[in-house]
Amino acid sequence: MKIRPSRHGLAIVPVFAFALNASLVxxxxxxxxxxxxxxPLAADLPVEMAVLTEAPHVPPAITxxxxxxxxxxxxxxxxxxxxxxxxxxxxxxxxxNVPGSFIRVRExxxxxxxxxxxxxxxxxxxxxxxxxxxxGGGAASSFTAPGHSxxxxxxxxNPGLYVYHCATAPVPMHIANGMYGLILVDxxxxxxxxxxxxxxxxxxxxxxxxxxxxxxxxxxxxKAEDERPPYxxxxxxxxxxxxxxxxxxxxGDRVRIYFGVGGPNVTxxxxxxxxxxxxxxxxxxxxPSQRQVQTTMVPAxxxxxxxxxxxxxxxxxxxxxxxxxxxxxxxxxxxxVTGPENPLIYSGKEVDEVYIGQASDAGVAASRRxxxxxxxxxRAIAANPQIASITKEIxxxxxxxxxxxxxxxxHMANGEGLPAVFPPLAKSDYLKADKDRAIKTxxxxxxxPITVNGKPFNNVMPPQEFTDxxxxxxxxxxxxxxxxxxxxxxxxxxxxxxxxxx
Amino acid sequence: xxxxxxxxxxxxxxxxxxxxxxxPGAGMVPIPVGDYxxxxxxxxxxxxxxxxxxxxxARPVTNAEFLEFVRAHPRWRRSAVSPLFADAGxxxxxxxxxxxxxxxxxxxxxxxxxWFAARAFARAQGKRLPTTAEWERAAAAGISGPExxxxxxxxxxxxxxxxxxxxERFPAAGAGRPNHFGVRDLHGLVWEWVDDFNTAMVTxxxxxxxxxxxxxxxxxxxxxxxxxxxxxxFMRAGFRSSVRANYTVPNLGFRCALSP
Numbered sequence: 001m002k003i004r005p006s007r008h009g010l011a012i013v014p015v016f017a018f019a020l021n022a023s024l025v026x027x028x029x030x031x032x033x034x035x036x037x038x039x040p041l042a043a044d045l046p047v048e049m050a051v052l053t054e055a056p057h058v059p060p061a062i063t064x065x066x067x068x069x070x071x072x073x074x075x076x077x078x079x080x081x082x083x084x085x086x087x088x089x090x091x092x093x094x095x096x097n098v099p100g101s102f103i104r105v106r107e108x109x110x111x112x113x114x115x116x117x118x119x120x121x122x123x124x125x126x127x128x129x130x131x132x133x134x135x136g137g138g139a140a141s142s143f144t145a146p147g148h149s150x151x152x153x154x155x156x157x158n159p160g161l162y163v164y165h166c167a168t169a170p171v172p173m174h175i176a177n178g179m180y181g182l183i184l185v186d187x188x189x190x191x192x193x194x195x196x197x198x199x200x201x202x203x204x205x206x207x208x209x210x211x212x213x214x215x216x217x218x219x220x221x222x223k224a225e226d227e228r229p230p231y232x233x234x235x236x237x238x239x240x241x242x243x244x245x246x247x248x249x250x251x252g253d254r255v256r257i258y259f260g261v262g263g264p265n266v267t268x269x270x271x272x273x274x275x276x277x278x279x280x281x282x283x284x285x286x287x288p289s290q291r292q293v294q295t296t297m298v299p300a301x302x303x304x305x306x307x308x309x310x311x312x313x314x315x316x317x318x319x320x321x322x323x324x325x326x327x328x329x330x331x332x333x334x335x336x337v338t339g340p341e342n343p344l345i346y347s348g349k350e351v352d353e354v355y356i357g358q359a360s361d362a363g364v365a366a367s368r369r370x371x372x373x374x375x376x377x378x379r380a381i382a383a384n385p386q387i388a389s390i391t392k393e394i395x396x397x398x399x400x401x402x403x404x405x406x407x408x409x410x411h412m413a414n415g416e417g418l419p420a421v422f423p424p425l426a427k428s429d430y431l432k433a434d435k436d437r438a439i440k441t442x443x444x445x446x447x448x449p450i451t452v453n454g455k456p457f458n459n460v461m462p463p464q465e466f467t468d469x470x471x472x473x474x475x476x477x478x479x480x481x482x483x484x485x486x487x488x489x490x491x492x493x494x495x496x497x498x499x500x501x502x
Numbered sequence: 503x504x505x506x507x508x509x510x511x512x513x514x515x516x517x518x519x520x521x522x523x524x525x526p527g528a529g530m531v532p533i534p535v536g537d538y539x540x541x542x543x544x545x546x547x548x549x550x551x552x553x554x555x556x557x558x559x560a561r562p563v564t565n566a567e568f569l570e571f572v573r574a575h576p577r578w579r580r581s582a583v584s585p586l587f588a589d590a591g592x593x594x595x596x597x598x599x600x601x602x603x604x605x606x607x608x609x610x611x612x613x614x615x616x617w618f619a620a621r622a623f624a625r626a627q628g629k630r631l632p633t634t635a636e637w638e639r640a641a642a643a644g645i646s647g648p649e650x651x652x653x654x655x656x657x658x659x660x661x662x663x664x665x666x667x668x669x670e671r672f673p674a675a676g677a678g679r680p681n682h683f684g685v686r687d688l689h690g691l692v693w694e695w696v697d698d699f700n701t702a703m704v705t706x707x708x709x710x711x712x713x714x715x716x717x718x719x720x721x722x723x724x725x726x727x728x729x730x731x732x733x734x735x736f737m738r739a740g741f742r743s744s745v746r747a748n749y750t751v752p753n754l755g756f757r758c759a760l761s762p
Contacts, residue, residue: 078667119591119752120668124744145744146668147591148753170736208658218665221657221733253566259517472634 040370042110042153045069050111052101055235056247058197058258059104062186065107074101075116076125076144076166076179083205083231084330085419086214091236092125092166092177098236099201099262100164100181107159107188113138119147124168126150130301131162131183139167147162159187160304161284163260164353172264174327176206178236180262182303187286194307195253200241202270202298202320202331203262204229211329212416213229232325234318234333239420241333242456249310251339256307257318260284263300268319270304271295272335273316281305295321310337312346315460327409332421352444352463376490392476393487399477402470407478410461415482421459423452426482438479439489439497442471468494510751527627530557530760536648538639541735553639558632559757561676561686562694563623565596566608568615571623573600578619588616591750609674611692611755618746620695620756631697632759634742638735641689643682650681651732660734663690668753675755689734695756699742 050072051059077096083089094100105111115127124145128137131152141152165171166179180203207217213231213363223229234241238481241247249255261268271294280296282289284303290296298304310316319326341348355384381387404413411417415426425431430452431438445463449456466474471494479486537550572578572593579599583592591614597603606612615623617631624630632640644650651657678687688694729735745751 080667090667122664122666122668122753124741143744145741145749146753148749148751169740170730170733173733192741208661216665218658219733221661221731227730 006007012233015133042069050103054097055099055199058102062106069110070105070486071112072103073114075118077118082237088216092179098178101181102199105156106186107156109156111156112153114149114151115144116149117144117146118137121146125166126168127164128167129164129183130151131156131185133157141207156185159185159286161258161305163301163303165199171218175262176224182258182260185235194256196249198247199258200234201260201262202234202268204266232266232331234331238330242421246334246336249337251313251337254309256305258305260303261298261300265300267300268298269295270298271319275308275316277306277308279307312342313337313339344414366408395473395476395481399473402474403477423457425478428452432486436497438475439494440501443498444501516609529560531560533558533640533683536639538635539679541739551635553635555762556636557760558640558685562611562692562755562757564609564675565602565606568612571626577620585750587618589748589750605671610672611675613692613752613755614750616750617695627758629760631695631760633698634696636759637696640683640685645681648682657734660689692753692755693741
């Protein structure tokens, strides 16, 4: 039988409510017995508007020691935004950004949640907050057509760091388009204080085009089903946490990263290169669950909190240590720490010299003699133009081998580098301009700001432990590949530059 | 050769039988008897639901056409309409009660109309709104044949449309490429009301009319679905279940249908 809600509901409920009130008043007038949960009624709570922040910022810690009614207004907007250099994507956002606004409340708070779907939205949306105890985490109560608004309320019963996300079908598409964020429910007594807090989320994007294919890209459901994302990124775009946008801290700071994975499918092997997490709050719970952690696993639709003290200055790189995602798909960010060096903790490079294996003095002398003979042979070869051209081909092949073992990880196999992170070698004006500088860069490494093809880069390339031959080979390869025609590099030139830069 | 000719003749004669016989108003296109595969069904329901022949507007209703309607029916003017029948966004893009203005070009599809208003318009023309089955039956067709899903790029084109935010002003209705039946703009212009929009997720006693199924949320949304990779069908079903009859939405218009 079908019940028509109007008649029956209106007829029965008031009578029942009256009876209930009467019995309570009669039994325990004016006592808290009218509040069986022991919590104050929502109407009695002080009201405050939630502070919402855009990643990587986190709202300030909650210092009050009593529950409040916290009002959250979150606006859904569908916006065309930058995914990578030259690549745009229509992101579906909570608050205009990916990830969505960071929400911070306190354990026991009564949260009045308003989900506003902007009139320009193409589709309806909702929100499932993992911090909500109740069916769908609020999803059913917040299903909202474009140009409409929904309201629901919940009590934040459980402290911890929770993912929220859109749960409208098809869910993987809504999440892949950027509809996820974090809500932190501070425990009643707060979390241990730190000096800096950051908000970072990982998610993957299934563009119809390949990684780097320009223009406005749209969602590809087949790639999503197959879990083959061309992009895995931190905070919604390639390069969102590098260069000027890198996270910043000072030597001695205690740093906390609130890290979440929106997914929709891919888990994260979260790691900060050069740091060890002093404390990990596994899966976003509030108990410190492990100390001295190198890499922590974060599930899709899950989170973690990591605390660590930064001891020495430098750039620390945040990665998904499933490294193809970092090097090829964009899951890479930076934490720049400034302050005094501490050579007792980390010295930097102290010695850089040729190592020829364990050998007797005679062996060393023999090696020297061999090197002289090889050099003599090279001079003879260089003097013969016919042999020189074959030599160049051999050099190219050997150089390619060196490149594909050491250099491609950053500069990419196609020499294009990674926008805003690793400079390109292909058609690079910086490479073309100064051969000696190129040799020195391979021998000694390079750090600090440079401009390549008009774009700024600020990163560290370590010195390469190559033989002089290998340096000559790899540079010759690089200077004659991907359309480059910058001449060749000989072993003799490498020896000279190495001697000049002792 | 002879066999082929006979067969061809037989098919032709048969196709004519299948067309709705009545002569409709101008701008309508016949959709022959056929069937459609609902996105959501119970185990007991057939995979394909028969759809009788009907006539369908070749394009969505325009602002100019809706203006004529409200001129003739003052109770559907913006300042007069009851909030029971249309929410506060009703015809909000128009410059006035009887003035379209720059945001609502005459030839563009009318949007921000409620289901009640769309239905009243259809009745005034002696027509009705198409049912979900009829709309999906017509919209499943591709450019060259009745099965769009068989054509490369069919769903990708719809997804590309979804990836573009709603424009400030819509292009003219009817500018899109006609599909196999000669209907235009079923995809790629605006969402469209159907007569039984609110039955989208109510599937009978075996599931119950719970919030879970009604709103298709999260992983539960994939339970009992015909084809979980048909994302555009999900989007349409999701859209229909997100609205109520008095809602007006900035990218939701309609077109009319007629039984023979």
